[in-house]
Amino acid sequence: MYSFLQRIGKSLMFPIATLPAAALLLRLGQDDLLGIPFLSAAGGGIISNLALIFAIGIAMGLAHDSNGGAALAGAIAYLVLTEAIVTINETIDMGVFAGIISGIVGGLLYNKFYDVKFPQWLAFFGGRRFVPIITAGVMTLVAAVLGYVWPTVQLGLDATGEWILNAGMLGVGTYGFLNRLLLPTGLHHVINTIVWFDFGEFTTASGEIVRGEINRFLSGDPTAGPFLSGFFPIMMFGLPAAALAMYATAKKERKAVVGGMFFSIGFTSFLTGITEPIEFSFMFLSPILYVVHALLTGVSMMIAYALDIRHGFGFSAGAIDYVLNYGLAENPLLLLVMGLGFGAVYFFIFYFLIIKLDLKTPGREDEDAEDGNADVGDQGLDVRAYHTIEALGGSENIKAVDYCTTRLRLSVKDADQVDEKGLKQTGAMGVMRISKTNVQVVIGTTVEFLADAMKKRLSSGNQPPAYADGQVAITPEEPVLSKEIIAGDFAMPIDGEIIPLADVPDEVFAKGMMGQGFGIIPKGETLHSPVDGRVVSVFPTKHAIGIESDTGVEILIHVGLDTVKLNGEGFKLLVEQGQLVERGDELLRIDWAFIEANAPSAVTPVIFTNLGEQQLHVLKQGNVRQGTVDVVEVR
Template sequence: MSNFKTNIQKLGRAMLLPVAAMPLAGLILRLSADDMLNIPVLGAAGNAVFGNLDILFAIGVTIGFAKAKDKGIPALTGFLAIATLKAGLNIINPEVNMGIFAGIISGLVAAWTYNHFKEQKLPLVFSYFAGEKFPLTMVMILQTVSAVIFGLIWPFIQNGIDSFAKLLVDMGALGVGIFLFLNRLLIPFGLHHVLNTYVYYDLGSYTAPNGEVFRGEMTRFINGDPNAGLFLSGFFVVMMFGIPAICLAIYRAAFKENQKMVKGIMGSGAATSFISNITEPVEFSFMFISPMLYVIHAFFAGLAGMVCYLFNIRIGFTFGACIVDYLINFRIATNPLLILPIGIVFFCLYYVTFYYLIKKRNIPTLGREVVATEFGEIALDEEEELSLASKNYQYMAKKLLAAFGGKENINDSYSCNTRLRVEVLDASVVDEARIKQLGVSGIIKPSATNYQVIIGLEVTYIMAEFDKLLAE
């Protein structure tokens, strides 16, 4: 269970790497649209991120799980993994689109391949391809096999979801609720796009006054169909009110030492969702840390869809269910004003539920940690006031590294606002007493091989010197 929790935390941290590029990309993508600034080259920058999310996630997951101090070759292994999978799928079945799920799978395969084959020995004639370079070869072989497997089974998954989407149409408010629930629930697997395709682009038919026929909720609404928009209105409640409420809950629940950092990340995530409909920066920050919270989020999304259906709110979008589309489409929508009071109610529902559960169940969302202490504990809200006895950071880093068993015993290391976090290969060689003698304020062990050294804000300088020693 300890290893499982550690791996889940690693996955969550790995997800934050590509997520870091999303907020700005989402904003500039929206600003570049035809109905805004109409600057195609600006939109190209945003599409460079959202058009390659599978690649970004593959690299991020690989970096997160690869056991190496230098992440360059693992990152290249992750890229080769997703590139091989996509190229293979294009041969096996060009219609298959696995989305972000392909990136996550590729990242995990790449990390496993690197960790298992990075020390592979070969005959001398092939020695150039041995060691860290060997995973580059192996991952292409493994992902070719993956392409064949997923190329054969994925069409059945896609067809099943498409058929299920058609069944939802005749279920009224319940069908809309299930659609929004599954729309959110399937995001981690990249399958929500499969479900969306039928509803967005094929559901229903409308003949315009000029005789032109339009299909799909999005297309029919924009072209004047008064019956369109029931399947889309709930998204405005989620994107404009639900996601910002989650951000506020995560910020308020964060430990005091981390709130400045969390405020920036969650504030950006809330603004991105409200302005540009991009929710991944927020959702990926907690979906793997707490699946329970994510299921609740999906349930609330479904509930929002049902409420909007029952109040006969019909509004659609071209870019996304954000404030811009809300204002642009307000005049052609049905009962759009009701989204505001409904949104406020759901904001409160989201905030109270998330804040209560995060605090009550001690869920390690951004800015929080679930840790077990062995050598004493210090109040987290006091850590920013701590200071080291010695200001010779190079000396302190050198002594810390020696106490951890030298750089050959370091599997991973990084820092947060006040702590040096180190994962070692062999905990038996770590001199914990020596670490405490260096004047640090405490040591915490989340697991058998993971250490958190409480230093204070000076950890930034210690980490810089620690990295230099690891690179030597």
């Protein structure tokens, strides 16, 4: 369930990215600011359709291939649900919760039916075209059930609201807690409607009767404001501090990616009081933080009530409304003091819990390389994929297949079912059991093609490969040929300090799972070919290059560690796959300042991946200039 919630949280990152701009447009267009309805309508177009946007985002995020067909299924699920449910009870308004349910149903149905097969006369409706059809049918049943169940939920909330309104400081605190806790479901609007627009009554100097906490405050009622004041410290200070804590705890290599987002949504919360961009960025990824946030909101409401602070807003509890309504407030400066205190509390609590519990807030997720799209048709690779799957415990034991530069990253049901010996017989260089459900298999530079072949086989149940003689066996290995590099044929690829492979701060490289080699602490800005040969692999993220020497030795140069996550930033590629190169030709230019700021290490392993039993001899240590020969030899 925790993993499932994390996937939902990640799915919301795309729609959340649109919210700061929408919030600013919506607020700036209000009558008390620029008074331009066009701006408000532009921003409101996004905010008012947030449930639909979430349905699309979640469905696409849950889809195994992020296909647009899943997004369409999520949208159809939402439209069916919201249109059908009001025919049973026209007072039902599920808010964002309708979008979340629709997105989950659409995404799961897509994964179940995206490749369904029908007879020839119905073939047009098979595959992805069937997903919207089945989604409409399922959501019709869901709407029928919720049409009768949801009113009971709303009645319970109404009763809770009546108690809150008459329970003094405890009621105010409970309202603040439930206001945030119910935000993911959209049910906070039910309580807000009662408090903001129905609670209490005040007669103005002109004899007009106004109702609700907001209307009474703006009309000058001296008793209005307790149910509004406590939001200002949270929205102006607390949540921006939470965003700062999430940025501070993000992985070093991810800070540049998430920093802009956190600044944007933090500033939006402070200025406008629109907090959903921050809250949705962590409520599913780390639910425990969201409960803490809801509790702190309740505490803020109670403290403001105890200090007899009375302030209010017409839109939300941001800096704009704080300034605009300052003249109507009582003790408003105390809110700034509270805000500074809550900012510190939010930062330290969030920082502590994220580090202590290793919570996967934005920037701390386990990000892997993007799926490749290589066309795998080679029979030998297909056979290897079959036996690799079997050694992993069979298709029923594999939940998900992904990969990075050299490793398969697998989610399995039971890591104990993985046959390490069998994997090595298929050509794997090493196996790492990360947990009971996560395994990594070191394959080498062909991992992309093997992963794609495995995915194709898993989609069809990993049927044994068929041959003319009906036998199933791994294709015979190619005879091992003697490969060599004489000392004068290999040149230092970049200025730097040569270190033993065992000192490279990465277990896979240091233990020689990828092959023999050495590490470089680089000092130059350009990577050169160390041998005469051919570029056999250039990774899409540009951080690693594979070269085959003219004597048959395969060399992998991996620039920095964990640099796959930089998505090519900091690298300028100077060659292309298949290109012939001579010793000393430029391969790659590197921005080391960027790499060192965003990756765990700049140490660059140079790995000889196909030596077999032959020994690599490293002839030099310490600082070596680029182009220097007599660095290594293989005989």
